[in-house]
Amino acid sequence: xxxxxxxxxxxxxxxxxxxxxxxxxxxxxxxxxxxxxxxxxxxxxxxxxxxxxxxxxxxxxxxxxxxxxxxxxxxxxxxxxxxxxxxxxxxxxxxxxxxxxxxxxxxxxxxxxxxxxxxxxxxxxxxxxxxxxxxxxxxxxxxxxxxxxxxxxxxxxxxxxxxxxxxxxxxxxxxxxxxxxxxxxxxxxxxxxxxxxxxxxxxxxxxxxxxxxxxxxxxxxxxxxxxxxxxxxxxxxxxxxxxxxxxxxxxxxxxxxxxxxxxxxxxxxxxxxxxxxxxxxxxxxxxxxxxxxxxxxxxxxxxxxxxxxxxxxxxxxxxxxxxxxxx
Amino acid sequence: xxxxxxxxxxxxxxxxxxxxxxxxxxxxxxxxxxxxxxxxxxxxxxxxxxxxxxxxxxxxxxxxxxxxxxxxxxxxxxxxxxxxxxxxxxxxxxxxxxxxxxxxxxxxxxxxxxxxxxxxxxxxxxxxxxxxxxxxxxxxxxxxxxxxxxxxxxxxxxxxxxxxxxxxxxxxxxxxxxxxxxxxxxxxxxxxxxxxxxxxxxxxxxxxxxxxxxxxxxxxxxxxxxxxxxxxxxxxxxxxxxxxxxxxxxxxxxxxxxxxxxxxxxxxxxxxxxxxxxxxxxx
Numbered sequence: 001x002x003x004x005x006x007x008x009x010x011x012x013x014x015x016x017x018x019x020x021x022x023x024x025x026x027x028x029x030x031x032x033x034x035x036x037x038x039x040x041x042x043x044x045x046x047x048x049x050x051x052x053x054x055x056x057x058x059x060x061x062x063x064x065x066x067x068x069x070x071x072x073x074x075x076x077x078x079x080x081x082x083x084x085x086x087x088x089x090x091x092x093x094x095x096x097x098x099x100x101x102x103x104x105x106x107x108x109x110x111x112x113x114x115x116x117x118x119x120x121x122x123x124x125x126x127x128x129x130x131x132x133x134x135x136x137x138x139x140x141x142x143x144x145x146x147x148x149x150x151x152x153x154x155x156x157x158x159x160x161x162x163x164x165x166x167x168x169x170x171x172x173x174x175x176x177x178x179x180x181x182x183x184x185x186x187x188x189x190x191x192x193x194x195x196x197x198x199x200x201x202x203x204x205x206x207x208x209x210x211x212x213x214x215x216x217x218x219x220x221x222x223x224x225x226x227x228x229x230x231x232x233x234x235x236x237x238x239x240x241x242x243x244x245x246x247x248x249x250x251x252x253x254x255x256x257x258x259x260x261x262x263x264x265x266x267x268x269x270x271x272x273x274x275x276x277x278x279x280x281x282x283x284x285x286x287x288x289x290x291x292x293x294x295x296x297x298x299x300x301x302x303x304x305x306x307x308x309x310x311x312x313x314x315x316x317x318x319x320x321x322x323x324x325x326x327x
Numbered sequence: 328x329x330x331x332x333x334x335x336x337x338x339x340x341x342x343x344x345x346x347x348x349x350x351x352x353x354x355x356x357x358x359x360x361x362x363x364x365x366x367x368x369x370x371x372x373x374x375x376x377x378x379x380x381x382x383x384x385x386x387x388x389x390x391x392x393x394x395x396x397x398x399x400x401x402x403x404x405x406x407x408x409x410x411x412x413x414x415x416x417x418x419x420x421x422x423x424x425x426x427x428x429x430x431x432x433x434x435x436x437x438x439x440x441x442x443x444x445x446x447x448x449x450x451x452x453x454x455x456x457x458x459x460x461x462x463x464x465x466x467x468x469x470x471x472x473x474x475x476x477x478x479x480x481x482x483x484x485x486x487x488x489x490x491x492x493x494x495x496x497x498x499x500x501x502x503x504x505x506x507x508x509x510x511x512x513x514x515x516x517x518x519x520x521x522x523x524x525x526x527x528x529x530x531x532x533x534x535x536x537x538x539x540x541x542x543x544x545x546x547x548x549x550x551x552x553x554x555x556x557x558x559x560x561x562x563x564x565x566x567x568x569x570x571x572x573x574x575x576x577x578x579x580x581x582x583x584x585x586x587x588x589x590x591x592x593x594x595x596x597x598x599x600x601x602x603x604x605x606x607x608x609x610x
Contacts, residue, residue: 122370123367123370123371126363126366126367126370127367127370127371129363129367130363130364130366130367131367133359133361133363133364134358139339139341139359139361140361163366163370166366166400166401167362167363167366169398169399169400170362170395170398170399170400170401171362171395171398172361172362172363172366173363
């Protein structure tokens, strides 16, 4: 039996109770801003064109991605599209200031003249967002997320969060939340603040289901939207071969072995591992959508094709069993 | 003490065309300035309330400003625009007040500086309009240039129970270091009890690239002398000020120019006067 839902990826779904909708498949813009290696301007533009053509209407960006390059590229592309037709999220927590950035600075081959400074104060939030608007040329962002406050919880809840709440109250942004590579602090945000959504990266994937313990049940209960990023854990689930990366670093052997085992099960059902990885988060009722990055038009097209791949229920059962044994 | 920016603007080029920004020198501010930009500017300067002032002669803009202010805990009041020459000023004001955020309406302004008739302010239809503003319990922001100060004085005397607020100290030519006849005209206005003034918009009357606080001092000193701190209020004129100074520098310069005042007097100029004149309450 096949759980076919060919239209799922372009379906518009509500993000929590915010009134904002997203296409279930969103485009993440970190890769097209030179994550791991440089991406040419035309390649990036073609990737955005391809995403739009595939019906993707949710775009996630951040000042962090390429030190402003992602916001600039996304904004330039959206200038020629009906803005009201799509949803755009950006993030706050890193200000970009003039400085000499070496290629590969913080993982990105992006803008060379800017470096990142962490700032989770209210002032930092307002400045960051004003600069994001200017950089992108957009007249607003629909969603704004507090980005990676792992070591800055206190500042984030006393500075950044109240600032975003004020902006939401005055209608300058429509939904607010946090975006992180960990589930625990996102759970705190959901429990202790009035966020509309969270973006959890890498913690709800075929290889790491950590978000299912507390975060996802709590989000479901509080009707907080959940966007899942890092569905390939930064590469390994797209391609578990020798040079795979797991959570932005070379994959450890045991993780690679688990990925290869998952790939083997998928192959037995004629399903590419990447298709299962892309689809996996949406099996959880709390999950609103998945955000998947791409470096070029071909990767976008591949992702869209994988999104349309039917996944047999039997395969899910086998993958679940494999992961249970791995725990 | 609440710190109030008594004069700033917002605009969105896509929402409504800003033809006045076509002038080449204004290129640096030819972009959108919205509530997020305002927050970014005010937060660092420690400003906790603002007065948003009309840009275009367009009631729709005013209605929109009121709606924005109504949702904001930062924008405490709006000085809007209505057609003062029309017979229905009272109705125009009433409509604005019944719309979203209508309770934030605090005053009316017209770009008198752009009127070719130097006596525009004392035209019978305009005076009738000003009386309607008075009857509505609102303030009138008068934006004049030095050569229009005598008409302003006549209007102030003709409607003595309307509070007039002189924007930008009536725009003296600071770059040219010209004091007269501006000084005499402003002093005559200050002699009328129903007039207050804004220490705002001065940096853009100075040399945009080379100005210093010392260039502004004679003008601010005269205003202090004539109006006193109880009738002066600081405004940024942001985003226009960005042509010559960022928001923080405008406020820092104002503080520097008030160095001869007592703490209590500075509090008046930095908030007390604006709160009282515009009825911004105890925020």
